[in-house]
Amino acid sequence: MLTNRIIIRLFFLYLTLIFSTWSSAQTHPASLTQNIDILSYLQAIPGMEAEELDNPPSGYQNILIRYSQPIDHDRPWLGTFKQRMVLLHRDKNAPMVLATNGYTISVSTYRYNLTQILNANQLKIEHRFFAESTPNPKDWQYLTIKQAAADHHRIVSAIRPFYTGKWVSRGSSKGGMTAIYHRRFYPDDVDGTVANVAPQSFGRLDPRYVTFQQQVGPASCRKVLKQYQRELLQRRDVMKAYIQRYGNETGMNFSLKGGLDQVLDMTVGELYFQFWQYGDIANCKDIPTTDATDADLFSFMKKWGPLYFLSDIGRETYEPYFYQAITQLGYPRLMTGHLTDLLQYDPNNYRPYVSKWPSQTFDYRAMWDIANFVVLKSANLMLFYGDIDPWTAGAFFLPNSAKRSTHTFWVKDGNHGTNILTVSEEDQQKAFAMLKQWTGVEPKVPSVMLRHSGQPEDEQALFNEDLIRRPL
Structure with missing residues (x-):
């Protein structure tokens, strides 16, 4: 007679087999459905x-996708969540x-520059635990x-059989890290x-970033x-009053335990890093001097400081990033020694x-494992960095190898918009040659795309979903 423990094990084995069969069946639906349109193909998975x-770019179909993913890919019986994607099919x-x-x-029809250069299809994926793509309970x-990598693998396995063209992944900052x-x-x-401005930090408060901040610009x-x-x-009291007024005007609440004192200190501490992250050496002339008015001082802080990310809605929205930074990704140490007596x-x-x-303690093995892969085993990979971006202190080491x-x-x-x-023109030709080698397609910059050094591909799109500010 079977014991309860054996029955339970057999039951979970049965669920695993069922899920594996289901997953396998959805991976290659093209074998069952030939010559159908992309929407029907996706709906059959x-x-x-x-x-x-509505309103796709000319020559495209604009398709919103939600895909049921295992919360734990190693134990699929624990439940699922729906992961959101946007497909621009050409x-x-x-x-x-x-x-x-x-x-x-964002559920938008924005096409990344790589998509335009290759005149390609585009599949944009929301990361697990963000916005709609969040398991419940969390x-x-x-x-x-x-x-997260397993999420992307299941998506590629399900959708790629429909396409005959080559696939290239891309991302900027945390998106590049994810790729x-x-x-x-x-x-x-x-x-x-293609990974833009993707950093790799080795632990909490990685000191390499301080060294960089001491020398940049x-x-x-x-x-x-x-x-x-x-x-x-x-001017602490005056700046706190400005922050409160700004919160009232924008509908943002600041509920940190330390109140507006903590909001001010963290904003000012972050500001130096963020100035170099998104700024330009030409912006140096715009920094208010010590005799500037209160309004001018706050206006500059509002532009370069991360006030939104210290608001209640900002902290809720980006908590998943901070959780990853604290447990696996690591994060920079800010340069604050010159402020200690005032903080x-x-x-x-x-x-x-x-x-x-x-x-849990920080998992140091995770990033060293990634570093080992990039240095020794990666192939068909190009990285882009700007030399005044503080995140460059954590640039991946990638050998330049034709082979x-x-x-x-x-x-x-x-x-950070690199x-x-x-x-340079020379480097762009080299990068385009690599893309042609990977895809068989001749890259071409459409006439509507302007070369504008130091600016993100699309500032609002990347602010919302792509770039890693401080901390994002």
Whole structure:
């Protein structure tokens, strides 16, 4: 007679087999459905919902997708959540740009520059635990780089059989990090990867970023920026009043335990990093001096400081990122030594960004494993960095290898908006040659796309869903 324990084990084995069969069946639906349109193809995949939206770009179909994913790919019986995607379909024979966004996505028809250059299809994916793509209940232990890579693998396995063209993944900042993590665990899912300004931090409060901040840009600019930070803190009460007024005007609440004092300290502490992240050396002339009016001081802080991310809605929206940073991704140490005598709260303390500090210790193995893959095993990979972007302190080390088709491109005075269109003409030709090698398609910059060094591909789109500010 079977014991209860054996019965339970047999039951879970049965569920696993059922799920494996279901997953396998959905991976290759093309074998069952030939010569059908993309919408019908997607709707035939078990667990996938697809609806066509209005106003697609000319020559495209605009399709919103929600796909049922296991919360835990190793134990699929624990439940599922729906992962949101946007597909811009042009031609089944054209390349596909897989946009592995590291955050939420906007349901928009924006095409990344790589999509336009290759005249490609585009599949944009929301990261697990962000916005709609969040399990319920929200169990943070399943927010790992390996689980997210498995999400992307199941998506590629389900949709790629419809297409005959090559696939290239892309992402900027955390989106680029996500693309590299996907390649680490499933290197053959795509034919190449383009990662813009993707950092790799080795632990909580990685000190390499402080060294970079101490040397970035002209010394005169660094000096004025530090003086400006100190002036903000010396006018603490006035700046707190401005923050409160700003919150009232925008409908943002600031409920940090330390109140507006903590909001001010963390904003000022972050500001130096963010100035170089998104700014330009030409912006140095715009830094208010110590005799500037209160309004001018606050206006500059509002532009360059991360006030939104310290608001209640900002912290709720980006809590998943902070959880990942605290447990696996790591994060920079800010340069705050010149502010110590004026601070009441430590800007390097990440506790305010999460509702509960994770119980587990930092997983150092995760990023060293990724680093080992990029250095020794990666292929068909190109990276782009700007040399004034503080995140560049954590740039991946990628050997330039013709045999492996790997290359790191650098942009002088480039910031966190660095990409394939902001490099030199010579480097762009090299990058385009690599893309042609990967896809068989001749890259071409459409006449509507302008070369504008140092600017993101689309500022609002990337602010919302793509770039890693401080901290995003």
